[in-house]
Amino acid sequence: MTTTPVPAPRLRRLEVPALRGVLVREVINFSSYWRSTTVSSTIEPTIYLLAFGFGFGSLVATVQGLDYVEFVGTGTVATAVMFASVFATMFGTFVKREYQRTYDAILAAPVDTEELVTGEVLWVAARAGVYGTAPLLVAMAFGLDPAWGMLTVPLIGFATGFGWAAFGVLVSAILKSIDHFSYVTSMVITPVFLVAGTYFPLDGLPTWAQVAGHFNPLFHCAFGWQGWADAGHVAAILAFGAVMWRLAIWRSRMRLIN
Numbered sequence: 001m002t003t004t005p006v007p008a009p010r011l012r013r014l015e016v017p018a019l020r021g022v023l024v025r026e027v028i029n030f031s032s033y034w035r036s037t038t039v040s041s042t043i044e045p046t047i048y049l050l051a052f053g054f055g056f057g058s059l060v061a062t063v064q065g066l067d068y069v070e071f072v073g074t075g076t077v078a079t080a081v082m083f084a085s086v087f088a089t090m091f092g093t094f095v096k097r098e099y100q101r102t103y104d105a106i107l108a109a110p111v112d113t114e115e116l117v118t119g120e121v122l123w124v125a126a127r128a129g130v131y132g133t134a135p136l137l138v139a140m141a142f143g144l145d146p147a148w149g150m151l152t153v154p155l156i157g158f159a160t161g162f163g164w165a166a167f168g169v170l171v172s173a174i175l176k177s178i179d180h181f182s183y184v185t186s187m188v189i190t191p192v193f194l195v196a197g198t199y200f201p202l203d204g205l206p207t208w209a210q211v212a213g214h215f216n217p218l219f220h221c222a223f224g225w226q227g228w229a230d231a232g233h234v235a236a237i238l239a240f241g242a243v244m245w246r247l248a249i250w251r252s253r254m255r256l257i258n
Helices: 016-030 034-058 068-099 102-108 113-131 133-141 148-174 178-194 207-214 217-221 229-256
Strands: none
Touching: 016 113, 034 068, 034 113, 034 133, 068 102, 068 113, 068 133, 068 148, 068 178, 068 217, 068 229, 102 113, 113 133, 113 148, 113 229, 133 148, 148 217, 148 229, 178 217, 217 229
8 A cells, every 4th residue: 555645845935933933032132132222222313303303403493394303303213213223233143143153053943044134134123113213202292293194103114124124134244344334334324314304305405415315215214194205105115125135135145154
């Protein structure tokens, strides 16, 4: 009597148990250092908000028909999300890969590079979405009128943080020394931070800077529910996240496996 062999279950591209394992490890590990990370990720953007909103705000009454504190409040949320995501993965993944050898241990389990990178990015993006609400709450305390659209801030922060977290993983996988991160901070993060329409409108910049600003992912994070234009902003955020995610997986696989 012959028995028909039972086919092995087909592995999906992202196995849920493996992805869940990476996320659970990150959550448990986060419980040991959440205080310092939360303070740095919320206090710094709040200081920016207070400095720009009430420093420049005393000189500039309105911008594009908005009170300056309202204009800068949206921009501060966007920058808080970027800082909370890109630096967390850029430095964090480098340390775990090169010094702690954490990824060697994880990849010894039934987890591949795609699941490892995706889990890291999802976790950091979720944190960034939460941290991005801190300057918004501060702005409300100082006069920003609450609106129903603000309830979507964590979701927008998560989508934006996903792209920037993946960008941080990509940078970590490309550069061979942690000292080289200063080049990325100076030549990429700082210009993106400044030329995004977050603290001043792009209209006052030269034409080339305005065009460059519209290709800035951070620019598309700071929007305010103006109809169909917002669909373009969301599409740009999602496209940035998808591209950075795939590039981060590709480069991390080369660094970890090849």
